[in-house]
Amino acid sequence: MRPGDIVLVVLMVVAAAASMVLVAQANASEKGSxxxxxxxxxxxxxxxxxxxxxxxxxxxxxxxxxxxxxxADGRVRMVxxxxxxxxxxxxxxxxxxxxxxxxxxxxxVIRVTGKRGGGGKVDSVTE
Amino acid sequence: xxxxxxxxxxxxxxxxxxxxxxxxxxxxxxxxxxxxKLGLANIATVIALYMFGPWMALEVTVLRSVIGGLLRGSVVxxxxxxxxxxxxxxxxxxxxxxFDGTFSVVGVSVAGAVTHNVVQLLAxxxxxxxxxxxxYMPYLILIAVPTGLFIGFAARRVNQSLEGLPLQAR
Numbered sequence: 001m002r003p004g005d006i007v008l009v010v011l012m013v014v015a016a017a018a019s020m021v022l023v024a025q026a027n028a029s030e031k032g033s034x035x036x037x038x039x040x041x042x043x044x045x046x047x048x049x050x051x052x053x054x055x056x057x058x059x060x061x062x063x064x065x066x067x068x069x070x071x072a073d074g075r076v077r078m079v080x081x082x083x084x085x086x087x088x089x090x091x092x093x094x095x096x097x098x099x100x101x102x103x104x105x106x107x108x109v110i111r112v113t114g115k116r117g118g119g120g121k122v123d124s125v126t127e
Numbered sequence: 128x129x130x131x132x133x134x135x136x137x138x139x140x141x142x143x144x145x146x147x148x149x150x151x152x153x154x155x156x157x158x159x160x161x162x163x164k165l166g167l168a169n170i171a172t173v174i175a176l177y178m179f180g181p182w183m184a185l186e187v188t189v190l191r192s193v194i195g196g197l198l199r200g201s202v203v204x205x206x207x208x209x210x211x212x213x214x215x216x217x218x219x220x221x222x223x224x225x226f227d228g229t230f231s232v233v234g235v236s237v238a239g240a241v242t243h244n245v246v247q248l249l250a251x252x253x254x255x256x257x258x259x260x261x262x263y264m265p266y267l268i269l270i271a272v273p274t275g276l277f278i279g280f281a282a283r284r285v286n287q288s289l290e291g292l293p294l295q296a297r
Contacts (some may be wrong), residue, residue: 001233001234002230002234009276012241
C-alpha cells in the first residue's frame with residue numbers, strides 16, 4: 001500500500017457519501033408532484049400537488065358529463081362523476097407518482113406523476 | 128514475447144477470468160444491491176496489466192466479457208459487463224502508466240472496481256432510462272472499495288508468485 005492508495009480509498013468513500021447526500025436531495029425535491037388530467041386520451045389540465053395545500057375542487061368535462069375532483073394536501077380524489085358505477089370515486093385518494101384514477105365511461109383519467117411530468121418513480125402500478 | 132507464448136498467456140488469463148466469474152456466480156449476493164459483487168474476474172485483468180502490460184489487460188477484459196456474455200446467453204449482461212469492464216480497464220491502465228509511482232496495484236484495483244460499478248450503473252441507466260437507478264450509486268461506490276482492496280491484494284500476491292517464472296521470456 002502506498003500513500004496514494006490510501007488517499008484514493010478515502011476519496012472514494014467521500015464520493016460515496018457525497019452521492020448519498022445528492023440522492024437524498026434529489027429525492028426530497030421529487031416529493032412535489034403533479035396531477036395530470038386527461039379526457040379521451042388528451043391532457044386537459046395539470047394541477048400541482050403539494051403537502052399542506054388547501055382543498056380545491058376542479059371540474060373537467062368528460063365524454064358523458066362533468067367530473068369533479070378534489071385536491072388537498074398533496075392528494076387528489078374524484079368527488080363527483082357523471083358515470084354509472086362511480087368506480088373512480090371509490091378509488092379514493094391517490095398521492096404517489098404512478099398512481100391513477102380512471103373513469104372509463106366518462107373517459108377521464110387522473111394520474112399523478114413526478115415534478116418533471118415524466119413517469120415519476122415507477123413506470124406503472126398494478127393493483 | 129513470441130506469438131505462441133503470448134496467445135497462450137492470453138488464453139490462460141481469459142480462462143482464469145471466466146472460471147472466476149463462474150465460481151463467483153455461485154456465491155449468494157453480498158448485498159441486496161444489483162451489481163454489487165466481488166468482481167473476482169477482475170483479478171485476471173489486474174494480473175495481465177502488471178505482468179504483461181496495458182494491451183494484454185485490454186485484450187483479457189474484452190475477450191472475457193464477450194465470451195462470458197455469450198456463455199451466460201444474456202445480451203444485456205454482455206453490454207453491462209463489457210462497458211463496465213472496458214472503461215474500468217482503461218482507467219486502471221491510465222493510472223498504471225501515468226501514476227505508477229503514486230498508486231500500487233491495490234489502489235489501481237480499487238479505482239478499477241469503483242469505475243466498473245459506476246459505468247455499469249450508467250450503462251444500465253441507458254437501457255432502463257430510470258433515474259431511480261441512481262439510488263444505488265452510493266452503495267455501489269462504497270461496496271467497490273473493499274472488493275477493490277481484496278482484488279488488489281489477491282492480484283499482488285499472485286504477481287509475487289509469478290515474478291520468478293519465465294512467463295515473459297522471449
